[in-house]
Amino acid sequence: MRISPTLSIYIGRNFLISFFAMFVLFLLLILLFDTVELLRRSASKPDVDFSDVIEMSLLKLPHMGQETFPFAVLFGSMAAFWRLTRSHELVITRAAGVSAWQFLTPIIFLAFSLGILQVAVMNPLASTTLARFERLEALHLKGQENLLALTNSGLWLRQSNTDGQAVVHAEGVLQQGTNVELRDVVVFMYAGTDKFRGRVDAAHAQLEDGFWRMSNAWIFEPEKPNEFHEEYWLATDLTLDKIQDSFAPPETMSFWALPAFISTLENAGFSAIRHRLYWHTLLATPFLMCAMVLIAATFTLRPSRRGATSFVIAGGVLTGFVLYFFSDVVFALGLSDSIPVTLAAWSPSGVATLLGLTMLLHLEDG
DSSP: OOOOHHHHHHHHHHHHHHHHHHHHHHHHHHHHHHHHHHHHHTTTOTTOOHHHHHHHHHHHHHHHHHHHHHHHHHHHHHHHHHHHHHTTHHHHHHHTTOOHHHHHHHHHHHHHHHHHHIIIIIHHHHHHHHHHHHHHHIIIIIOOOOEEEEETTEEEEEEEETTEEEEEEEEEEEEETTEEEEEEEEEEEEETTTEEEEEEEEEEEEEOSSEEEEEEEEEEOTTSOOEEEEEEEEEOOOOHHHHHHHSOOGGGSOTTTHHHHHHHHHHTTOOOHHHHHHHHHHHTHHHHHHHHHHHHHHHHSSOOOTTOHHHHHHHHHHHHHHHHHHHHHHHHHHHTTSSOHHHHHHHHHHHHHHHHHHHHHHHOOO
16 A cells, blocks of 8 residues: 555654754753853853853854754654554554555655755854854864965965964965975064064975975065075974864865865875765765664554553664764774775764664564
């Protein structure tokens, strides 16, 4: 028997209501705990007030909501299936000749659509707000002053030294092993944060221990004659590790901008494994949402004995955390280049899907 459109809409509506209820609940809990944690961290910072803490909590919330999205699908599915099972609506539907696979079809379709929505719409919003959060966190809580941006127009770097601050721009950047070399370099030097004190133009600059070693450099300072140096040394506190850590993390870049940034990083000779792994993980997100529905169905589709509610809830929670732990382990293996990036990104959704299908085939009679 083919499932009717009316029944499909009814089942899908139940799933969406449960999903959004769970998602909102998770967001409220995350907002509460993040606010408390930021208040604790800012307790020793007299220049950070309560409005700054709330702003940072709200800016971080979309990213954390993205992290809890699969769990909202899992627990939303479990809640919807459990209610339909307890009210015997599922029993009646099965008695009418509708199989478990037909019953799951509208929910799987909605879960896949929610995954696409997360990647295409929610991810760009979350990446933008997270980038803003990390800038505020670095300014208010960490006191960091080194900022870096790598774009198609070249590299922009802000650094600090004993003489003040400097903004470095290079048309090209090349990293080979532990060596970092800049090409067509312009450095704007400031006394303090905003008082311009000079400019340096150089053909090349190589990062040494505590200095940029510049070749064929012109020094321009207000009310002083221009000077040419075959070699000029500019003090810096940067290292190769600091430069790589200063690159925008993949979480602060939208799904649509990541491919171009990965290409720019690789053309400059820097490693882009983390960004490529994150991008493939986003590609696998819709399939992970479908897997969450299948796993939820294995715990809640069959009628349970009285008092088995705690077992169902515990089983779903345990499965969710095992999958989360497995995803982290596989991600770490991919990040260390121990396994291929594609395998690391797609393994969680693939394993979860196979697990759900196996359990359903074992428990259901069709």
